[in-house]
Amino acid sequence: MDSPHNRLGDRVRRYRKATGRSQPVIAGLCGISVRYLSLIEGGRKTPSVDVLARLADELEVPIGALLNDSIVTEPTSSPDRAASDIARALMGYRRPASTSAVPAVVLRERVESAWATWQSSKTRFSEAEEALPALIGDVEHAIQAHRRGTDAEARRDTLRTAADLYGLLRSYCRRAGRLDLSLMAADRAIRAAEEADDPVRLASAQWNLGHVLLSDERAGAVEEAKEVALTAVDQCSREADTPDLTAVRGALELVAVVADARQRRWWDARQRLEKKAAVLGDRAGEGNVQRTVFGPTNVSLHAMSIEMLAGEAAEALRLADLVDTTVLPSRERRFTFGLEVARCHDLRGEDAAVYVHLLGLEELAPEDLIRSAQGLALVNGLLGRVRPTYRDQVTGLAERLGVI
Numbered sequence: 001m002d003s004p005h006n007r008l009g010d011r012v013r014r015y016r017k018a019t020g021r022s023q024p025v026i027a028g029l030c031g032i033s034v035r036y037l038s039l040i041e042g043g044r045k046t047p048s049v050d051v052l053a054r055l056a057d058e059l060e061v062p063i064g065a066l067l068n069d070s071i072v073t074e075p076t077s078s079p080d081r082a083a084s085d086i087a088r089a090l091m092g093y094r095r096p097a098s099t100s101a102v103p104a105v106v107l108r109e110r111v112e113s114a115w116a117t118w119q120s121s122k123t124r125f126s127e128a129e130e131a132l133p134a135l136i137g138d139v140e141h142a143i144q145a146h147r148r149g150t151d152a153e154a155r156r157d158t159l160r161t162a163a164d165l166y167g168l169l170r171s172y173c174r175r176a177g178r179l180d181l182s183l184m185a186a187d188r189a190i191r192a193a194e195e196a197d198d199p200v201r202l203a204s205a206q207w208n209l210g211h212v213l214l215s216d217e218r219a220g221a222v223e224e225a226k227e228v229a230l231t232a233v234d235q236c237s238r239e240a241d242t243p244d245l246t247a248v249r250g251a252l253e254l255v256a257v258v259a260d261a262r263q264r265r266w267w268d269a270r271q272r273l274e275k276k277a278a279v280l281g282d283r284a285g286e287g288n289v290q291r292t293v294f295g296p297t298n299v300s301l302h303a304m305s306i307e308m309l310a311g312e313a314a315e316a317l318r319l320a321d322l323v324d325t326t327v328l329p330s331r332e333r334r335f336t337f338g339l340e341v342a343r344c345h346d347l348r349g350e351d352a353a354v355y356v357h358l359l360g361l362e363e364l365a366p367e368d369l370i371r372s373a374q375g376l377a378l379v380n381g382l383l384g385r386v387r388p389t390y391r392d393q394v395t396g397l398a399e400r401l402g403v404i
Helices: 004-019 023-030 034-041 049-059 063-067 082-090 104-120 124-147 152-175 179-196 199-215 221-237 243-262 266-284 296-309 313-320 331-347 351-364 373-385 388-400
Strands: none
Touching: 004 023, 004 034, 004 049, 004 063, 023 034, 023 049, 049 063, 082 124, 082 152, 082 179, 104 124, 104 152, 104 331, 124 152, 152 179, 152 199, 179 199, 199 221, 199 243, 221 243, 243 266, 243 296, 266 296, 296 313, 296 331, 313 331, 331 351, 331 373, 351 373, 351 388, 373 388
């Protein structure tokens, strides 16, 4: 039977063969099993939006080419092609042992620059995909070189830089739909922070791991995220208290808050937010310690998130009106807030407001929106019920995002 699933699978197979690569190669690069790819190509499984995007990237075609026979294209360079280079670098790229390691101070400057771009640029994915592969290789090579060396301070500085780099990679890989690589990056950040004997970076690395687990769809993963976060909070309490450690402790408490809310434990989430996170937020003040963006504003954003997840859209929007996100240094955090506001309006059936906020997100962070499964789902929902008076505008947005 010539179903839409069969036709999509045929296109995936055709474009894969055009690249000359086997099922195991494509499946490995996409972070899926060979059997799952075989089922997709056979028309017995329909890939999720994230998997479809990864397949299109690896097959070097637009997503539309996999969805629509009317789009005829030859495999060409894709805007997201560099993502494959990041995956390859994480999975084993090494510089020859004979080459000199990049000095720790230079690596620090490059990682700081990469983080500044990641938190502030509208084109952060494109820029990260250009910079990160070589940076991964240089940092890994420096770690290996210093393990054989005698300069203990340079080794420690390199490990700290590595922990910071892998924190960035955790965020990038999670947003790019590569949860497997995100988990790998979070684990490497923990190992580097442990070797550097840096309590703040270790707590931050555990915060990173908590966020990976919050994104994991496995049964029990959300509770694991809470356990990781609270174990790290307990470890922090045994260290000498510092402003930086206070801020990271607060960020870890927010992971536990989200975990409670995801499991519909609304009272627990609200109580932890008020009694733990808010208190630490007041002590820490607004900041961005280890790129956690923790402070009173982030606490307020989580209060709004709890109500949104609880289906209390009116209360969530009331709280959102009280928040000034311009104080946040992270474009990603502002994007997440805007997306949650759009979801609240969607719960209330306020389509015009949903559309307006989606336009704002497109202006704020276009590369985030095109990679956001929730954002694309909101656009799809609008397409199905939009009023004729602004159908053309919604259709235009959908076309720009590659939804249609």
